[in-house]
Amino acid sequence: MPKSQVFSIPALKRMPAYLRELRNLQRAGRPQATSPILAQALRIDAISVRKDLEMIGAIGSPGIGYAVEPLIDKIENFLGWKNASEAFLVGTGHLGTALLGFRGFEDYGLKIIAAFDKGPIPAGTTVHDVPLFDFSEFRHLAGRLQIHMGILCVPDDAAQEVAEQMVDAGIIAIWNFTAHTLQLPENIIRQKVNLAGDFAVLSVRLAARLRELEVVKEETV
Amino acid sequence: MPKSQVFSIPALKRMPAYLRELRNLQRAGRPQATSPILAQALRIDAISVRKDLEMIGAIGSPGIGYAVEPLIDKIENFLGWKNASEAFLVGTGHLGTALLGFRGFEDYGLKIIAAFDKGPIPAGTTVHDVPLFDFSEFRHLAGRLQIHMGILCVPDDAAQEVAEQMVDAGIIAIWNFTAHTLQLPENIIRQKVNLAGDFAVLSVRLAARLRELEVVKEETV
DNA sequence: TAGATTGTTAATCGATTAACAATC
DNA sequence: TAGATTGTTAATCGATTAACAATC
Numbered sequence: 331m332p333k334s335q336v337f338s339i340p341a342l343k344r345m346p347a348y349l350r351e352l353r354n355l356q357r358a359g360r361p362q363a364t365s366p367i368l369a370q371a372l373r374i375d376a377i378s379v380r381k382d383l384e385m386i387g388a389i390g391s392p393g394i395g396y397a398v399e400p401l402i403d404k405i406e407n408f409l410g411w412k413n414a415s416e417a418f419l420v421g422t423g424h425l426g427t428a429l430l431g432f433r434g435f436e437d438y439g440l441k442i443i444a445a446f447d448k449g450p451i452p453a454g455t456t457v458h459d460v461p462l463f464d465f466s467e468f469r470h471l472a473g474r475l476q477i478h479m480g481i482l483c484v485p486d487d488a489a490q491e492v493a494e495q496m497v498d499a500g501i502i503a504i505w506n507f508t509a510h511t512l513q514l515p516e517n518i519i520r521q522k523v524n525l526a527g528d529f530a531v532l533s534v535r536l537a538a539r540l541r542e543l544e545v546v547k548e549e550t551v
Numbered sequence: 552m553p554k555s556q557v558f559s560i561p562a563l564k565r566m567p568a569y570l571r572e573l574r575n576l577q578r579a580g581r582p583q584a585t586s587p588i589l590a591q592a593l594r595i596d597a598i599s600v601r602k603d604l605e606m607i608g609a610i611g612s613p614g615i616g617y618a619v620e621p622l623i624d625k626i627e628n629f630l631g632w633k634n635a636s637e638a639f640l641v642g643t644g645h646l647g648t649a650l651l652g653f654r655g656f657e658d659y660g661l662k663i664i665a666a667f668d669k670g671p672i673p674a675g676t677t678v679h680d681v682p683l684f685d686f687s688e689f690r691h692l693a694g695r696l697q698i699h700m701g702i703l704c705v706p707d708d709a710a711q712e713v714a715e716q717m718v719d720a721g722i723i724a725i726w727n728f729t730a731h732t733l734q735l736p737e738n739i740i741r742q743k744v745n746l747a748g749d750f751a752v753l754s755v756r757l758a759a760r761l762r763e764l765e766v767v768k769e770e771t772v
Numbered sequence: 773t774a775g776a777t778t779g780t781t782a783a784t785c786g787a788t789t790a791a792c793a794a795t796c
Numbered sequence: 797t798a799g800a801t802t803g804t805t806a807a808t809c810g811a812t813t814a815a816c817a818a819t820c
Binding site for chain 2: 337339342343344345346347350371372373408409410411415424425427428429431432434435437438439440458478479486502503505509510511513517519521523524525526527528529530531532533534535536537539540
């Protein structure tokens with residue numbers, strides 16, 4: 331079995347931003363994109379752009395740049411966003427409900443085809459047009475519809491148990507919006523949205539900046 | 552002016568997870584935490600844990616570990632989460648509304664004291680108990696209440712303009728929940744929640760895994 | 773030809789992991 | 797003392813940045 335190639339995670343995370351900018355360029359009627367232009371849009375170095383595009387096998391013309399349309403195609407194919415990936419979402423609190431109503435996911439080729447919460451849930455209930463079921467039906471429906479991706483939006487203290495049941499139902503990849511770090515078999519693919527972590531970076535930096543400004547202020551008094 | 556110390560970003564992002572686990576240990580009546588225990592909780596290496604804790608100046612006892620309560624204190628102080636940071640939120644669509652209703656932010660010492668959207672907005676309107684104002688009042692209120700942090704939840708195509716006006720109103724740090732990469736002066740602190748990027752990593756990995764499983768299946772036929 | 777940009781090799785930077793003496 | 801864990805220095809790993817020949 332060929333060891334599947336591993337791609338740089340930071341580079342992977344930048345791909346949707348390239349896509350977004352390329353679509354903007356396309357809409358503006360620009361047939362070519364250059365690494366300096368994409369670099370500015372993403373606030374990174376032009377060399378990184380060329381490295382990233384090289385990673386996915388894109389080729390450009392020296393002196394000219396990259397043709398926009400083929401590059402969009404290349405990235406969409408690389409990400410597998412041409413044919414939608416289907417997912418189940420569990421937990422329809424504020425955040426889960428918001429995600430169900432988030433139209434932007436369509437751009438990512440993500441289709442949430444059912445949502446779950448603890449019952450009882452009247453038949454025919456929907457949230458933002460997505461059908462809602464009792465979580466007890468998760469296993470049956472995941473098997474039946476061959477769903478491999480789960481989006482976890484339950485309260486933190488329920489995260490572990492719900493995730494285990496998702497895995498038990500055949501889920502291979504979990505997008506985790508809770509603060510809990512999931513303890514699951516090694517082969518389960520996880521992606522955690524670390525809001526608290528992001529906020530930590532932001533608040534520590536802001537505090538440092540405010541201290542700096544305070545110093546400057548005092549010095550000028 | 553002393554160059555403010557820069558901390559490792561990955562380490563900063565892990566701090567809230569340490570805090571969470573330490574609070575769990577405290578609730579369970581465990582007075583000591585060791586690096587192997589914290590490492591398992593965060594699914595990282597024990598050496599990383601010790602490095603991270605060293606970074607914030609925590610000291611442990613060889614053979615024993617770290618005392619839980621002082622360590623919680625240390626991290627909370629380091630993150631500045633003891634005294635709440637106040638922020639304004641702009642954009643009360645699905646996501647913005649969900650964030651306004653997210654109780655978990657209180658654990659981070661984040662207090663959203665007002666929300667804004669384009670008007671007209673009847674006086675006295677609230678969203679999840681947070682007062683809602685017309686964005687035209689943002690500047691006035693930010694100055695008056697000395698707000699430096701903004702949470703950006705507007706549609707992608709409004710992100711740049713709204714962000715510029717926030718900066719104009721004295722905002723120094725922006726938590727950006729849009730897909731747009733903000734083009735702002737260098738000294739503005741930004742944190743982008745890159746949902747599309749996270750999803751890209753997840754979907755590329757899942758696709759690779761499904762291919763692997765397919766290969767295995769074929770081989771066993 | 774001149775100017776600009778690509779593709780690629782090398783250098784730098786930073787984070788993670790390894791090793792181990794010191795300590796409880 | 798024996799077992800476990802910390803603190804710290806060194807080694808490894810991976811990503812970013814630099815340099816530059818090749819090419820449009």
